[in-house]
Every structure is written in structure tokens, then in C-alpha cells.
Amino acid sequence: xxxxxxxxxxxxxxxxxxxxxxxxxxxxxxxxxxxxxxxxxxxxxxxxxxxxxxxxxxxxxxxxxxxxxxxxxxxxxxxxxxxxxxxxxxxxxxxxxxxxxxxxxxxxxxxxxxxxxxxxxxxxxxxxxxxxxxxxxxxxxxxxxxxxxxxxxxxxxxxxxxxxxxxxxxxxxxxxxxxxxxxxxxxxxxxxxxxx
Numbered sequence: 001x002x003x004x005x006x007x008x009x010x011x012x013x014x015x016x017x018x019x020x021x022x023x024x025x026x027x028x029x030x031x032x033x034x035x036x037x038x039x040x041x042x043x044x045x046x047x048x049x050x051x052x053x054x055x056x057x058x059x060x061x062x063x064x065x066x067x068x069x070x071x072x073x074x075x076x077x078x079x080x081x082x083x084x085x086x087x088x089x090x091x092x093x094x095x096x097x098x099x100x101x102x103x104x105x106x107x108x109x110x111x112x113x114x115x116x117x118x119x120x121x122x123x124x125x126x127x128x129x130x131x132x133x134x135x136x137x138x139x140x141x142x143x144x145x146x147x148x149x150x151x152x153x154x155x156x157x158x159x160x161x162x163x164x165x166x167x168x169x170x171x172x173x174x175x176x177x178x179x180x181x182x183x184x185x186x187x188x189x190x191x192x193x194x195x196x
Contacts, residue, residue, distance in 0.1 A: 009051060012071055017045045019063040033062035104173045105131070112138045112163035119159035124178030127153040128162070133169025137162050 020030045031041040035058060043049035044059075060067045083092045089107040113119065119138055128135075129151040137144040137152055138161040145165065146152055154160065156178070162171065 008071065010047070012051060012056070013045055013047055015070055016059055016063070019065065020045075023063070030059075030062060034058045101177060102175050104175065106171050106173065107168060108135065108162070108164040108171065109168045110163050111165060112136050112161040116141075116159065119161045120156075121159045122156050122178070124156040124176050125153065126156055126160075126173055126175055127151065128171050128173040131170040131172055133167055134165045135162055135169045135171055136165045 020027070023030075025033075027041050027045075028038050031038040034041065034055075036044075036055065040049060040055075044051065044055065056070060057067055060070045063070075084090075085092070091105045092102050116138075128137075128146075130146045130148050132148055134148070135146045137146055137154075138159075139154055140158050140160075144152065
């Protein structure tokens with residue numbers, strides 16, 4: 001066994017224990033869920049029993065995770081730099097753990113469009129939080145006021161637009177893969193005041 005293999009082995013064992021403890025489960029409870037004996041699970045967690053692939057799959061299911069997440073190694077690229085779009089006043093970060101998901105920071109100065117025909121709809125979900133100022137979210141026939149530190153989450157199949165009220169505002173938005181594609185098709189992937 002190489003040092004790298006030993007480090008992965010140790011990491012997996014620590015994850016199993018940490019996930020069990022986070023669920024508030026005893027050794028007995030996880031062992032029952034994973035169809036293992038309590039002593040076998042204890043030896044797995046403590047490094048006194050070899051990790052077998054079939055047991056890892058069973059443990060991953062019992063812990064409501066995937067085998068990939070259980071054996072994933074730490075990456076060196078923990079810190080990500082944004083892509084900056086100065087023309088639209090936005091920064092965008094891609095979320096590495098979920099390809100297609102992105103985080104966008106946007107400064108808005110314009111109010112949302114008054115004309116409902118300028119609102120967009122596309123597959124996906126969006127989540128946003130107002131970092132400063134006040135934002136107005138037009139969602140279908142509703143006009144929602146979102147203050148600093150408030151958040152909103154909505155399905156993007158609902159016609160929507162967002163803009164500022166009473167001066168500039170900054171918004172941090174998270175777009176799933178479908179919502180990001182919808183924004184990319186409609187003009188650059190960012191949240192903006194006109195039209196959204």
C-alpha cells in the first residue's frame with residue numbers, strides 16, 4: 001500500500017465515522033442500516049478491518065451519500081477566482097461540485113421592466129440573496145421586495161425579472177444547470193435589471 005493509498009483509506013474511515021456522528025447514529029444503528037455487525041463497523045472505522053468495495057457501497061447508501069463522495073480525495077484548487085464581466089457589472093463563479101451550477105454576483109441600478117412581455121421564463125431554479133440595497137423580483141403577476149440579507153428561491157419556468165429599487169443593489173445568485181443555460185441563451189448568464 002502506498003502512502004497515498006493509506007491516506008485515502010484513513011480519509012474514508014474518518015468520513016464514515018463523521019457522517020454517522022452527524023446523523024446522530026450509534027455504531028449499532030449504522031451497522032443495522034448497513035447490514036453489518038456492530039463489531040465489523042467499529043473495526044472499519046478504527047482501521048482494524050480492510051475496506052471492501054461492497055461494504056463501502058452499502059455504507060454509502062446507509063449514510064445517504066454516494067461511493068464517489070465517500071472516496072473523493074481533497075483537491076488543491078479549493079479557492080476559485082471569478083470571471084469578471086465589467087460591461088454588465090457581474091462576477092461569476094462556477095461551482096465545481098455540480099457541473100453546470102454557477103454563482104453570480106451582480107450590481108443592478110435599473111428597476112425591473114414594467115412590461116410583463118419583457119419577463120423571461122426558462123427551465124431551472126434560481127436562488128438569490130440581496131447583499132446591499134433593495135431588489136424587486138417580478139415573479140409572474142407578483143412584485144416582491146427583497147431587502148438586504150433577504151433571499152428568494154423560485155422556479156424559473158415562472159416568468160421573472162429582477163431589478164433595483166431606490167438606488168443600486170447587489171445580488172448574489174445561484175443558478176442550477178438549466179437556469180444557467182436559460183440565462184446564457186438570453187444574454188450572458190447574469191442577473192440584470194433590464195430585463196432581469
